[in-house]
Amino acid sequence: MGETMDITNGKGLALRAEGVCKHYGKRVVVDVDRVEIAAGETLALLGPSGAGKTTLLAILGLLEKPDAGQVYLDGKPVSVRDRAARRQMAAAFQSPYLFKGTVADNVAYGLKLRKVPAGLRREAVSEALERVDLAGWESRSALTLSGGEAQRVALARALVLKPRVLLLDEPLSSLDPLIKGRLTQDFARIIREESMTTIYVTHDQNEAMAVGDTMVILRDGRAVAQGHVDDVMGLPPDEWTAYFLGSEPPLEGTVVTSKEGLVGVDVGGLVVHVTGESEMGARVRIGVRPEDVVLFEGDVAIPRSTARNQFAGAVATVERWGVMYHVVLDIEGVRIASRVSLASVREMGLEPGIPVQVVFKASAVRMRQIGLA
Amino acid sequence: MQVFVEAVFTAFTLLVQGSPELWNVIYVTFQVAVASTLAGVALGAPMGFMMGATRFRGRRTMIALTNTGMAVPPVVIGLVVMMFLSRRGPLGFLGLLYSVDAMSIAQTLISTPIIAGLTAAAVSSVPFKLRLQARSLGASRLQEALLALKEARLGVLAAVAAGFGAVVRGVGAVMMVGGNIEGQTRVLTTAIVQEARKGDFGLALALGLILMLITFTMNGFLTWYQHSNERFERG
Known part of the structure; x- marks a missing residue:
């Protein structure tokens, strides 16, 4: 991107990646010069399937090591090995990927890894479940939930950790339109209220607009547009992006x-x-x-x-x-x-x-x- | 037909009465089977996790070797272990040949590739993103691996059962390195061979029934566990 824009609103950058690259074999999956997310804001990563959104999210979330490039958290270089940095982030994915066990087991997973005592754990779990409108669901089996319920549990499992950076990978795309519409609003509200720095991967521009402050559009692993959501949506930089966003070329x-x-x-x-x-x-x-x-x-x-x-x-x-x-x-x-x-x-x-x-x-x-x- | 009737009659009499020799054979059988299954799990489960859930140089070779290992005839494994442990062999100084330890070592070499191969298959069915999910919630590599094994626990349990089954019913390797010494290294399978050769079909059949009882119990437990898990998953 030629233009550099101040996207921080004076709140400071939480997360930044420079020159990150990832190959699978000979195929370039991600090759992005620069991505940045201001503290407390939501970045929507938008693009068609196979554009490298999930891989970029995994790199930013310190889940996968890039072949080249560097991720910075609060200005400090961090890597996959950096457990303390990794523990400031939490993710929820497209399929909820709940673990076998009860709802409470699932939500408590990250707390257990952080050795939070059982009493505090129970308290935090019930609070997080309340947050996603599933108060009192602790003892249900996680594998018997409906798609929307499971997705809420997956969100609670991430929220309960009170991460500095929340990673959401198409959290709603497997749901039917009715629940999806409602959860989009719910997720947008929860993200706003928690004022967490959030990266939200989606291929749906409406979802991106509902939750995002800024956005990056990926195509074949490259960032073809980035900036404030309204700017990118209103004035796509090129023909492909315009058609992808449902408008005519600029x-x-x-x-x-x-x-x-x-x-x-x-x-x-x-x-x-x-x-x-x-x-x-x-x-x-x-x-x-x-x-x-x-x-x-x-x-x-x-x-x-x-x-x-x-x-x-x-x-x-x-x-x-x-x-x-x-x-x-x-x-x-x-x-x-x-x-x-x-x-x-x-x-x-x-x-x-x-x-x-x-x-x-x-x-x-x-x-x-x-x-x- | 007379021979069967007599053998069944003898078998039941023996089973009901029991005898010190019989108990000793069963004891040694379990000793070897449990030791070599545990060792097989300790070696095979991590190998299986690596093959099923990670990517590294030489992984394909390792999978090929494991698959070959699952198919190597126990007699051959027995032969190789015997050569290693024999007095002129490189490990002869340990003086292990014709001992319970020797049998456990040989049986471990049989159970390990079975447990590793089946664990790999079970773990590879756990979605990568589930592990990514665990990682993103703060799991270390070890915690991530343990979660994957837990998620694939039915498959892993089946792998362990298959390993146990292979060593408890194996005869070739234990015969070679154990020597079928009465009161010391005689196990159910070698005892059956021995008694049948002597023409004592009744005793041989009684031993066979016990062996079958052990495997039935094992499989029954596994089926029950699978069943109760499915019930839980359906809610």
């Missing part, structure tokens, strides 16, 4: 007007307004999330609004993505995506070639300078 243009916090960017003849400051003539990359783009039929009068960007264009493609439709629009050769509901698609008769009006706010557009004129 647009490149030149700043042609700039006054009072409003910038006009010329993108192939189309002037897009963006909230922000920039020098005249600067080359910039801009992007807007499909959720922020509203469509109107080609011939209706658009209600007065604060939306600065209003263009006439035509529908290029219409695809169903889950409950919503992903509609790509062509505005004089510039492609912008919009997220539209089934009702709107029907009502407006959206199909390729149909003329539409495209509206989005200047504040919904993200901009990044990539060079001077």
Whole structure:
């Protein structure tokens, strides 16, 4: 990544990795220049399956030794051998991987390894179970729990250790949507309340947005994007990342007007307004999330609004993505995506070639300078 | 058919009455079997864990050797141990040949690859991420290994039972290095060979029944344990 951003909000870095590499045989699984997580914040590691997310998590969590590179905890270099550092972290994985025995046995495992006396252990276990809404489940057999319950136990097993760094590897991806939706909110709340430094691996961008403060997107072991969640989601650095995040590739243009916090960017003849400051003539990359783009039929009068960007264009493609439709629009050769509901698609008769009006706010557009004129 | 009827009759009489020689044979059998099974576990379980759960240079060779070891005829193992322990052999000075210790050593060489091989298979079925999970909760390498063995305990127990079974029913190796000396190194299997040769089918059959009783009890215990575990896992 060319740009370096301060992601710490002045709270200091908890965990940092530099130049970490891992090969399995000849295959490069992870090759990342730099990853950092501010104390108390959550880093979402996002990427498709096989992108090296779990391996990077294992390296950051001192569970696997990288072939090259160094991990730092609070600025001090640490390694897999560093038991004291390792014991400041705890993980929960995609499958809960509960051990044979009772729920209490499982939650108490890490405490036992730390030689916490039995009395304190019992207290901590029941407190942790309460934390994940499983109060009183101590004596149940761990192997008879449902997926959601097991996942909660796995979280309690990590939380009970009060780790400085919490590692969560797709903790919800094996659950059905109903429980997943609820647990995403629960996990986000618990992580926030505990204010633990958390690394959250997921391939689901919604989950990443719900829990993450910052994010790293991995592709074939390399970090293709990193930064604050809103920045990365709003302005993906390249085409692949954009498609992966469900938007169109960023647009490149030149700043042609700039006054009072409003910038006009010329993108192939189309002037897009963006909230922000920039020098005249600067080359910039801009992007807007499909959720922020509203469509109107080609011939209706658009209600007065604060939306600065209003263009006439035509529908290029219409695809169903889950409950919503992903509609790509062509505005004089510039492609912008919009997220539209089934009702709107029907009502407006959206199909390729149909003329539409495209509206989005200047504040919904993200901009990044990539060079001077 | 007469021979069977007589033999069964004798066998039951002997079993009911018992005799000092009979008790001694059973005692020596257990002594050798338990010692060589314990030694087999001590050597084979760590080897099995290494082969089943870790990656290291020479692992494939070790697995191949273990599999070969599981198939080496006991007589050959007996022969090699005998050569080592014989007076002209490299370990002859220990004076162990034709002793219970010699039999235990030979039987350990038989039980170890069996326990190692089956432990490796059992442990390799424990997901790597489960160990990673333990590691992430602060487990040391040893604690991680113990957890993996505990998770695979049914398989590990079956490995131990297989090792015990192999040494308790083996005859070739103990015959070679023990010498079947009455009152000292005679075990159930060698005694059966001896009595059958003498034509004393009744005694031989009685010994055979005892041997079968031991293995049945062993397997019965294992099945019961497996069963109770499954019940627990189903809740």
